[in-house]
Amino acid sequence: MLLLVILIPARWCRKHKATDPAPKGFTGLMHMFIMSVHDDVIKPCMGEETPKYAPWLLTCFFFIFFANLMGLVPFPPGGGNLTGNITCTFFLGTCTFLITNFTGTKEYWKEIFWPEVPVWMKFPVPLMPIIELFGIFTKPLALIIRLFANMFAGHAIALCFCAIIFIMFGIADNAIANWGAGTGMSILGVGLSVFMMLLELLVSYIQALVFTMLSAVFISQAHVKGHEA
Helix, strand or coil, X not given: CHHHHHHHHHHHHHHXXXXXXXXXXXXXXXXXXXXXXXXXXXXXXXHHHHHHHHHHHXXXXXXXXXXXXXXXXXCCXXXXXXXXXXXXXXXXXXXXXXXXXXXXXXXXXXXXXXXXXXXXXXXXXXXXXXXXXXXXXXXXXXXHHHHHHHHHHHHHHHHHHHHHHXXXXXXXXXXXXXXXXHXXXXXXXXHHHHHHHHHHHHHXXXXXXXXXXXXHHHHHHCCCCCCCC
């Protein structure tokens, strides 16, 4: 599904020029979607380096977004909460970590190991370098935990609402009370579960956007130039 979403607009772009009228239908919708992320999220963070890193950042956004949406579908090929699995978010966060640090400038590494702070904060006890070095690992960790926790929590809450239905059917001592408690909780549980799933639609987009934006910010921070005198 993700390949179709990307390849169909890409095929249109190969056959048309930038001066041609904008496409319509599904291709036009995807162009608008892609350009909104590119121009409003990635470009303000990356600036002139946008063409170099936009492919990775757009890949992150659409992979996370569609993985989140597929997790809301209760039947195959959906139903798997992929981004609610920390191994998936760990891989994405690690990729951003590697890109950030392997493309970092000399000034970036200088600010980590010899930041512009009073000498007593760097020598003989390297207090600030240790803090800066620790920050290298907390940034991707924030990406990993934020995405995992938000997507896992939403699905867990929805499952809890469904589980309460079965609990209420067996909690009462007699059949009438059992039926009444179970029926009442069924109506409430289904309603709250539907509400959570609708809320997850919004969360799916927001979390993909946040991951992409923070990845762009972290990468751009590693490309700091020399300070002017």
